Amino acid sequence: MQLPAQYRQLIECFDALPGIGPRAAARMAQHVLEHDSGERLQQAILTARRTLQHxxxxxxxxxxxxxxxxxxxxxxxxxxxxxxxxxxxxxxxxxxxxxxxxxxxxxxxxxxxxxxxxxxxxxxxxxxxxxxxxxxxxxxxxxxxxxxxxxxxxxxxxxxxxxxxxxxxxxxxxxxxxxxxxxxxxxxxxxxxxxxxxxxxxx
Amino acid sequence: MQLPAQYRQLIECFDALPGIGPRAAARMAQHVLEHDSGERLQQAILTARRTLQHxxxxxxxxxxxxxxxxxxxxxxxxxxxxxxxxxxxxxxxxxxxxxxxxxxxxxxxxxxxxxxxxxxxxxxxxxxxxxxxxxxxxxxxxxxxxxxxxxxxxxxxxxxxxxxxxxxxxxxxxxxxxxxxxxxxxxxxxxxxxxxxxxxxxx
Missing domain, CATH: 3.40.1360.10 (Dna Topoisomerase Vi A Subunit; Chain: A, domain 2)
Incomplete structure (x- = not known):
């Protein structure tokens, strides 16, 4: 059994954040898939990256x-x-x-x-x-x-x-x-x- | 001094994830702003939410x-x-x-x-x-x-x-x-x- 590629990729992306291990990354992946706050996070990253500068x-x-x-x-x-x-x-x-x-x-x-x-x-x-x-x-x-x-x-x-x-x-x-x-x-x-x-x- | 709204909102969104406190959320926000992995995470959330179902x-x-x-x-x-x-x-x-x-x-x-x-x-x-x-x-x-x-x-x-x-x-x-x-x-x-x-x- 392989979990879907999109799901594994999501875990990998969370896992790449500082101080986050694979278990915490899986919890976060499930959270953003199951809650509306997932869309809010995605939008917040997009907006911040587009509008903020040094x-x-x-x-x-x-x-x-x-x-x-x-x-x-x-x-x-x-x-x-x-x-x-x-x-x-x-x-x-x-x-x-x-x-x-x-x-x-x-x-x-x-x-x-x-x-x-x-x-x-x-x-x-x-x-x-x-x-x-x-x-x-x-x-x-x-x-x-x-x-x-x-x-x-x-x-x-x-x-x-x-x-x-x-x-x-x-x-x-x-x-x-x-x-x-x-x-x-x-x-x-x-x-x-x-x-x-x-x-x-x-x- | 107020940090920009987009930055505060990004921290709040990370803070809403399970097991993440404000300090870790701030570290994550800075990471997604400073690294390309931020765009990858944003894309991964978007793709997973769009294509995955139960x-x-x-x-x-x-x-x-x-x-x-x-x-x-x-x-x-x-x-x-x-x-x-x-x-x-x-x-x-x-x-x-x-x-x-x-x-x-x-x-x-x-x-x-x-x-x-x-x-x-x-x-x-x-x-x-x-x-x-x-x-x-x-x-x-x-x-x-x-x-x-x-x-x-x-x-x-x-x-x-x-x-x-x-x-x-x-x-x-x-x-x-x-x-x-x-x-x-x-x-x-x-x-x-x-x-x-x-x-x-x-x-």
Whole structure:
């Protein structure tokens, strides 16, 4: 007995998702075949893939070529936060950070074939270059790039790579754990009279 | 900051799958946006939902209205195996069972709104009725319905419901654990000269 090819293919596709094994994949395949939520998922993937793109500046997901955060003049142009995913960006935004972002969408992993190009690190370099030349000469040295990644071998390697890549620029680069940045933000807020963290408060 | 609606909707759809939490859903959403496998998954769901149906006889997945197993004359018409999912059917087929099947696609669960109708138990009753009238009067009492479900509260209730539902029919109903059926099949095979289990060997 062979289960129909369309069914086996569906299981294989779910199985290819991160952290999903064959048993869970079979459960998901049955779910999308038996429930209307299956059609909703299919439509959601189609719509998201068709309409979402990476913001040309910070690389977050957006339905515009440049996202609303990157066109917001109220935000500090002297602070850049490098994070591994959009969920991290969302969390730091909620926590009160009001500078710029760069979303890597992953971490360096030679085993998985993820190198600097896959993470668009040349774009990050370009972005920092632009920020340095835009900053007035007096404030250029105040430009601060914070790299905040979870602790892992890949994260450490990625942070180190970014630090080395930006070594020659007129900016400071800090490698922080999420906890360190959280304390940093709290500190900045406790000294802040305004509702949002002002440009230079967290250094 | 709000992540784009299309992205949030994609996460919600993955989150609605069984056994998937919000964090895993976000990982999956990012995966389908970043990899070609996302388009493959979307296509696989579309194709499977469009082309697969439940076999009108045993309710397994098939791209035909009646599946190849149910039109196979070589199989015993005196044995019917009731299983909860197509994976179980596949396993028993691999193990050497050569009778008929009925796939429930779930278990009774009042909490989840799954009653006898959702499992198509009236169709199972109809199927047994047909088998009873098709069997020659001498062999009708040899008709054997085996209900093989994993052990759980829902499985016990489902087995009991089926046993009660078929109580008035000229057939025997056995509630077995998967282990008991496995021993049953092994026993049948050890006495069998042929490569497959003959019609009446396993009782």
């Amino acid at each position: 913001c040309c500046c910070c690389r977050t997901y957006s339905d515009l070529s440049i996202c609303p955060l990157c066109t917001d003049d109220e935000r500090s142009a002297l602070h850049l936060l490098v994070v591994s995913g959009v969920e991290d960006q969302f969390r730091w935004e909620e926590a009160g950070y009001r500078g710029g972002y760069f979303v890597l969408h992953g971490l360096l992993s030679p085993v998985a074939g993820i190198g600097p190009r896959q993470l668009h690190l040349p774009d990050l370099k370009q972005r920092v270059e632009t920020l340095v030349s835009a900053a007035e000469s007096s404030s250029a040295e105040n430009l601060l790039v914070k790299v905040v990644l979870e602790s892992s071998v890949e994260a450490d390697a990625t942070g180190q790579f970014i630090e080395d890549m930006l070594a020659g620029f007129a900016c400071r680069v800090q490698l922080l754990t999420p906890g360190q940045l959280a304390v940093d933000l709290q500190h900045a807020r406790s000294f802040s009279a305004a509702d949002h963290v002002p440009a230079g408060a967290d250094k | 076999c009108c006889c045993c309710r397994t997945y098939s791209d035909l209205s009646i599946c190849p197993l149910c039109t196979d004359d070589e199989r015993s018409a005196l044995h019917l195996l009731v299983v909860s999912g197509v994976e179980d059917q596949f396993r028993w087929e691999e193990a050497g069972y050569r009778g008929g099947y009925f796939v429930l696609h779930g278990l009774l669960s009042p909490v989840a709104g799954i009653g006898p109708r959702q499992l198509h138990l009236p169709d199972l009753k109809q199927r047994v009725e047909t088998l009873v009238s098709a069997a020659e009067s001498s062999s009708a009492e040899n008709l054997l319905v085996k209900v093989v479900l994993e052990s759980s509260v829902e499985a016990d209730a489902t087995g009991q419901f089926i046993e009660d539902m078929l109580a008035g029919f000229a057939c025997r109903v056995q509630l077995l654990t998967p282990g008991q059926l496995a021993v049953d099949l092994q026993h049948a095979r050890s006495f069998s000269a042929a490569d497959h289990v003959p019609a009446g060997a396993d009782k």
